[in-house]
Amino acid sequence: MKFPSINRRMLALLAVVVPLLALLIYVALRSGPLAPIPVTVTTAESRSIAPALFGIGTIEARFTYRIGPTVAGRIKRVEVQVGDKVQARQLLGEMDPVDLDDRIAAQDAALRRAEAVVLVAEAQVREALARKRYAENQASRYEQLLEARSVSEETVEGKRQEFQVTEASFAAAHANLEGARQELARIRADRGGLIQQRANLQLIAPVRGLVAARNADPGTTVVAGQSVVEVIDPASLWIHVRFDQLRVSGLRAGLPVQIVLRSQEGKRLAGRVLRVEPMADAVTEETLAKVVFDALPKRLPSVGELAEVTVMMSALPETPVAPNASVQRVAGRLGVWLIEDDKLRFAPVKVGATDLDGLVQILDGLKAGERIVVYSQRALSPRRRVKIVERLEGVSP
C-alpha cells in the first residue's frame, strides 16, 4: 500500500488548490458587482447655520478728481508727481496762457487812461458848475436892478440866457463824467474777466489728497475736459465687490465682512457692507456691492488690487443639516442615501441655504438623528451592499 505517499502528495496538491480557490472566492466577493461599496456615514443633526457669501472685488477710490483745463491748450508746467500728497487749493500745474498776459497789460493801460478821462470829466463838471453859479448870481442881481428900473429889460434878458447856457453846459459835463465812469467800469470788468481766465489756467487741487496719476507732461496739448492730474482721497478707499447672483439673498448694508487682499494672503481685515448696488451686472450675472474697511491698513493697498470678501450673514433657525457631499441627484431627484438596518435607501429631500463649510439645510425629507452616507467609493444604487468604514481608501486623515 502506498497510501502515505499518496496522502502526502494529495495534501501538497490541496495545499496549492485550496488557497487558490479561497483567493478566487475572496476576489469575486471583494471586486466586481458583488463587492460591498465602502462608505462613510454621519448622523444628521439639527443645528443653525450661518451662511456666508463669498465675492471678489477690486479696491477703488470713492472719489477720484480728474483735474484738467476747461478749454483746449498747451500745458506749461505740472508741479506734482504721482504719490505726492497735496492740500486743498494747492497749485498742481498751469496751462500756457499764450497772449493772455499781454491782453491784461493792455487792459491795465486802458484802465489808467479811463481813470484819467474820469478826472478830466470831473474837472469839467467843476468848471461848468462855477460858470453856472456865476451866471445864476448875475441873473438874480440884474433882476433886482430891473425892479429898481436901473437897467434895461434887454440886458436882464441877456443875463438870463447866459445862465441857461451855463446850466446846459453843466448838465453836459455831468453826463460826460458819467460816461467816463461807465467806460472805466467796463474796462475794469474786462480786465477782471481776463484775470479770471488767467486764473482758470491754473490747475488747483479741490481737496486734500494723493496724486494718483499724471496723465500729461508740459508741452502736451490737451483738449477741454481731458485730465492732466488725477487726485484721489486715500481715506475714501472702498472695495467694489461682485457676488454671484445665485446666493445673494440676505445680502444687505451693514453686514460684517472679512477682507483678504491678494498681496497679503492669510491676513484678514475687518470691514462691512456699505451698500448693495441697485444696479446688478446683467452680463456677468453678478450683484454688485460696496464694502468699506473698518480701519484702513497702515500701508495703503493699491487701487485696483484684488480682494476676496466673505460676508457673514446672520444665523438661520435650526433645521436638520447635512454635508453637501451627501446630497446627490439620482434619476433627476435630489436626495440623500439613508442607512437603515445596514440597507441603503434613497430619500428625496428639499434643500435650503448652504454655508461656506459645506453644510446644507435640509428643509424636508430628513430628520435629525438619521444616518446618511457622506462619502462613497463608487456611485450608489439601492441594491448595492455597503460597508461602513471610518475613512475611504487612499484618503489621508
Add this chain to the structure above:
Amino acid sequence: MISLAGRDILHSWGKFVLTGLGLGLLIGVTLTMAGVYRGMVDDAKVLLDNSGADLWVVQQGTLGPYAEPSSLYDDVYRAIRGMPGVNRAANITYLTMQVQQGERDVRAMVVGVVPGGPGEPGQPGYLIAGRQITRGHYEAVADIATGFKLGERIQIRRNHYAVVGLTRRMVSSGGDPMVFIPLKDAQEAQFLKDNDAIAQQRRRTAANPAFNRPGTPGLLDAVLASQSVNPYINAVLVQVKPGFIPEEVAEPIRRWKRLQVYTRVQMEEILIGKLIATAAKQIGMFLVILAIVSAAIVAFIIYTLTLGKIREIAVLKLIGTRNRTIAGMIMQQALGLGLIGFVVGKIAATFWAPIFPKYVLLEPRDALLGFAGVILICALASVLAIRAALKVDPAEAIGG
C-alpha cells in the same frame, strides 16, 4: 474505481501545478488586456455619467465639447432654460492642462462648473472626502488620481485654488483625472492670456493712432477693456424634465437656437465611435492576437504534456486499458489545467489591475467568457492529444 487522471496528476503534481501557474499568468494577461479595453470605453462612459446631463448643447457644426473644441457665449444658457422640457441648464468649460502643485505638476482636465448647489449638472456626483465647492471662486474638487490632498493649494494659470474635496473615477475620455473649479475662474483660465501678453497687447493698442486719439480721451481705455473679456464657455449641460424624451427637447433647440445638441446616445457614439475609436481598436486588435496566441500556447502545452506521457499511455494500452478511459484521462487533465490556469489568471488580473495608471475594468462577463474560452480551448487541444495518444502503438512500451 480509481481516477486515472487523478492518479497521474498526483504522480507529477509539481509539474502540473507549475504548468497551470504559467498558463494562469498568460490567461491573466489576456484578461487584463480585455480589462484595459473595457476601462477605456468605461472612461468615456463615466465622463458622460459624471456630467449628469441628458443633453449637451454645443457650437453649431461641431462635435464638442469632448471630441472637438466648441465655444458658446455664456448667456446662451438663459435662452435654453426657457425652452420646453428643459429642467436645468448649466454652463460648463473643459480644458486639459498641467495643474501646478508645489514643485510638481499633474496633467488634468480642468472643469469649470457653476457652483450652484448640490446636484447641479456638471458637478462631481459623489465625493470620497471633503465637500463640494461653496465659494464662487478659488476652490477646487480634485479626482484622487491627481494625488492632491485636502487643504492643499494648487495653481491653475495665474490663480491659486484650495482643494476642498476629493472624488474618484472622474476622468476625461483620455483618462486624465478631473479638477473641478468654479466656472468664472475656469473661463479666466481658459481664455485669459498671460500677463506679459496682456501688457504687450496694451502697448500695441496704445501705439495704434486709430485707438489712441488725442481728441478722444477714454477711447483707448474702452478699447483695452473690450480686449480682455471672456464671455465664452464650451457647452451647456441640460437636464430634461421628467416625462420628456431627450430627443424631443433637443429638436427645438437645434431648430430655433441654431445650436448643435447631442443626446446621451449620440454623445456615446461620438466618444466611443470617434474619439477613442482608433486607440480602442488598437487595444482590441492586440487583445484578439493575445487571445489567439494564448489559445495556441494552451493547446500546445496540453499536447506536449500528453506526448511526454506517450510511453505510459502505450503501457496502458498494452495492459488492455480501454480507449475511452485513456481519452477521459487526457481530457480531465486538460480541463483541470485549464481550471487552475483560469483561477490563477483571474486572481492575478484582479490583484495587478489597480496598479495600472489608467483604469482597468474587469467585467464579470469578460471573466465568464474567458472561462468558457479556456475550457473550450482545453477541450479542443485535448482532442488533438487524444488522437495522438490513441494512434500510439502499444509495442512502443517495450520498444522505445
